[in-house]
Every structure is written in C-alpha cells, then in structure tokens.
Amino acid sequence: MATCPICRRQPAGPKYKPFCSKRCADVDLQRWFSGGYAIPDSVDDASTNDREED
Secondary structure (H helix, E strand, O other): OOEOOOOOOOEOOOOOOOOOOHHHHHHHHHHHHHOOOOOOOOOOHHHHHHHHHO
C-alpha cells in the first residue's frame, strides 16, 4: 500500500487519495497556493534580448 506523500507515515486513504487525511491534502494545497511547488524557469540570453527589443 502506498504511503502519504506529505507525512510519509500513514497509508493513503481511499477518501483523500493519494493523501492519508484531509490535513495532508490541505497541506499540499497550501504549498501550491504559496508557490512551494514551482517549476524552475531557465532564461537564455537570446530570449531575454528579444523581449527587451519589443
């Protein structure tokens, strides 16, 4: 059985899957809202120069 991705202690529950509880689901949602999960943005010099010219 898979464990909760937030607390990693409890097995994932069917009601809040993949989390074990509402608390862990809310922690994950708060991380999304606060920017805790982000995809790094790589900026190359060519695209930066193109934006400045516009």
